[in-house]
Amino acid sequence: MHNSDPILCDVLIVGSGASGLAAAVTAAELGLDVIVVEKEPQLGGTSAWSGGWLWVPRNPLAIADGIVEGIEQSRIYLRNELHCDVLDPRVEKYLEQGPKMVEFFQRHTEVQFFSGSKMPDFHASEGYSKGGRSVCALPFDGRRLGPWINKLRRPLDVISLAGMGIAGGADLNHFLNASRSANSLFYAGKRLLRHAHDLIRHGRGMHLVNGNALVARLLKSALDRNVRLLTDAPVRALLNRDDRVVGARIERAGQLVEIRARCGVVLACGGFPHDQQRIASLFAHAPNGTEHLSAAPKGNTGDGLRLGESVGAGVVSDLPHAAAWAPVSRVPRADGGFSGFPHLMDRAKPGFLAVRQDGQRFVNEANSYHDYMCALFNVTRPEETPVSWLICDHRAQRRYGLGWSKPFPFPTASYVRQGYLLKDPTLIGLARQCGIDAKQLQVTVSAFNQGAEEGHDQLFDRGESLYNKAQGDVLHNPNPSLGSLRQGPFYAVKLVPGSLGTFAGLNTDACARVLDKHDAPIPGLFAVGNDMNSIMNGYYPSGGITLGPGMTFGYIAGRILAGCSE
Secondary structure (H helix, E strand, O other): OEOOOOEEEEEEEEOOOHHHHHHHHHHHHOOOOEEEEOOOOOEOHHHHHOOOEEEOOOOHHHHHOOOOOOHHHHHHHHHHHOOOOOOOHHHHHHHHHHHHHHHHHHHHOOOOEEEOOOOOOOOOOOOOOOOOOEEEEOOEEHHHHHHHHHHEOOOOOOOOEOOEOOOOOHHHHHHHOOOOOHHHHHHHHHHHHHHHHHHHHHOOOOEEOHHHHHHHHHHHHHHHOOOEEEOOOOEEEEEEEOOEEEEEEEEEOOEEEEEEEEEEEEEOOOOOOOOHHHHHHHOOOOOOOOOOOOOOOOOOOOHHHHHHHHOOEOEOOOOOOOEEEEEEEEEEOOOOOEEEEEOOOHHHOOOEEEEOOOOOOOOOOOOOHHHHHHHHHHHOOOOOOOOEEEEEEHHHHHHHOEOOEOOOOOOOHHHHHOOOOEEEOOHHHHHHHHOOOHHHHHHHHHHHHHHHHHOOOOOOOOOOOHHHHHHOOOOOOOOOOOOOOOOOOEEEEEEEEEEEEEOOOEOEOOOOEEEEOOOOEEEEEEEOHHHEOOOOOOOOOOOOOOHHHHHHHHHHHHHHHOOOOO
16 A cells, blocks of 8 residues: 655655664754664664774774874775775775764764773784774663663674673673672672663663664664654665655555655665675675575665665675675574574684684684684685684683583583584594594694693784784783683584675765766765675774774765765
8 A cells, every 4th residue: 555645854764773873863963854764673773783883093082092193094004904005085084084973973962982992903914003993882771762772672682691781891801700700790790680670670671782882872862853763664665856866665554655855865774694695696605695694683685785776876796805704603593593693702712713624723713703704715615615613622611601602600501402512521522523523623722732821823823913812811821812622521613604794885985975887976865884885895904894984974974964065
């Protein structure tokens, strides 16, 4: 059925992740009437499951911490990391506008950050920073959202603790050290008691951290500015008039409704991590589109890209990496399917190593998740499947957990029973369960143990870089990322190719305007977040290079829609 009465607004945002909400809040703050439509029942998209970090060089919080650098330092780093002599104009715009975006949200909205002054860039190439280029949303009290808290996507279940989000850094360390420190035990106990109280009273946790806090803060800011938020409202088509995008046709409760947007439409649908057809065409390791397990929400099926293409936009298809790769393990679900657990931190802890079926290491396990997968792809022959095994001993599993299997005091039996976690008293027995070359695994672990006890990884220098050190355990010596595997039983999980999101997207200019096949802007159409082709050219130079540009170009789009010059 078609509803003949159109809904009118100034700006229509399609998608409710951080990038789309940043555009909505900016435009609304500047006086525009904004509608956000979301196809899912919950708001927040992948952003609500993320770590909530933004990479924004020269941000005001870093400057307040005394970390002052010129813009050229960031340019040098990015030219090295993106393998180019001249930066994309969009990168230049991002470096210029990113600090202004942070300042805008800090000054005018509920979006408040803390500084990642000790968070180093991924790689120690020329121009890199030891810290000061990252910010993260401050925790947020979900009760301040009122009934809208029930519309916020909950933290990713496989990485939360009974639905309770745990932030990286001090928060996580307190939980990991609860059996070793009275102070940490008190801290963790207090957090758990509050969460239990929230579950009883509100049906979900209210102490929001990470990306959940970022989206909640953006959501509160949007509500304060009378942004209209529609859930369960998939866009079925864009509206065109005189070669200009003037709105969209959405579906609500089985009816088609037109929304007419006087100033323009912003696509922010989260890319295509679950679009099997596009995955098959762009991911070399997934020729059928099914050999890839993304940790992004299932609803991210490439709607924004298809909508852009429907009005003549082009999708970039020649990036060196079409997605932000991450090793994931297959977590069995009650419905018989699988969720992807993203292995972002455990690989770098003492007592862990990764091997392929041949029983040999192939990578510095403490490097970034993207680098880990690039290394695996590089050593996998065309006729092979790119899989690896993450292995640890009893001490390490009890101390840090292994993927979905939680550390002490949680028992391992249920994870073993479900086939997720493989366990054996000996390395030989574990190798046989995994189908790994048992003799070679023993040789590998023996050499690794010797290096770990000396504090040096002869093969890959693991634990030497600042990023490796930050990912390890500061309390472990002599190398925070290296520990021997000696105490049985031994454990393993199988890691398969996955991603945190996609890089390939709609071709845009430095103002986030979507371009047609001739590189001319399509009037009235913008794209931000993972619907915009990544400004990092398919590379991953640091943590936060999705949300940082995403919110920055959302801010830029909101200002341009409001008539501000850039």
